[in-house]
Amino acid sequence: MIRFSVSLKKRGLVIPAMPGGYGLPPVAFTIGGAATGHPDLIMYGIAPGLAVPSLENAFSVVKERWPFPNFEFSDQVLAGYDVRFRDVSRSDLLHRTMVLTRAFNLQKKFSQTPLLQVLWPDENGVFPHESGCDAGVAACQRIKGLRN
Numbered sequence: 001m002i003r004f005s006v007s008l009k010k011r012g013l014v015i016p017a018m019p020g021g022y023g024l025p026p027v028a029f030t031i032g033g034a035a036t037g038h039p040d041l042i043m044y045g046i047a048p049g050l051a052v053p054s055l056e057n058a059f060s061v062v063k064e065r066w067p068f069p070n071f072e073f074s075d076q077v078l079a080g081y082d083v084r085f086r087d088v089s090r091s092d093l094l095h096r097t098m099v100l101t102r103a104f105n106l107q108k109k110f111s112q113t114p115l116l117q118v119l120w121p122d123e124n125g126v127f128p129h130e131s132g133c134d135a136g137v138a139a140c141q142r143i144k145g146l147r148n
Helices: 002-011 048-065 096-107 135-141
Strands: 027-029 040-044 072-078 081-088 115-119
Touching: 027 048, 040 048, 048 072, 048 081, 048 115
Parallel strands: 040 115
Antiparallel strands: 027 040, 072 081, 081 115
C-alpha cells in the first residue's frame, strides 16, 4: 500500500493490471480517480500492455468531459476504435481485482464516487450491450449481474 500511496501522490493515479487466467479475462482498473473528484475506471478483456495506456487515455477523457451520460463514447482511448463508458455500481464488481480500489476509496471516504467500465467493440464496431456483438467480445467484458 505504501508504493500505491507514493505513486498516487506523485501521479495522482495508479493502474493495476492483471493478465487473466483461470477462466477470468484480463482486467485493469484505476485507483485514485475518486481522490480527484472523478470516477475510477475498469476495463476487461484487454492485455495489460494495451489496457494501461488505454486507461490513462480514458482517464484524460473523463477529466476533460465528466460528467457525461451513460454509454458516452470517445475515439481518444483505444487506437482505431471508439469506446463507451458504462456506469457500474461498485457492488456489481464482485471481482477480486476491485479489492484494492474499494479499500483505497473506503479509506479516503470516496466510496460513493462513480465507477465507469470502459467498453470496447468487436471487429465490426458493435459493443457488448448491443445486439449482434461477437459472443467472445461480449463475454470477456461481462460483469456478473449486469446485462450486456
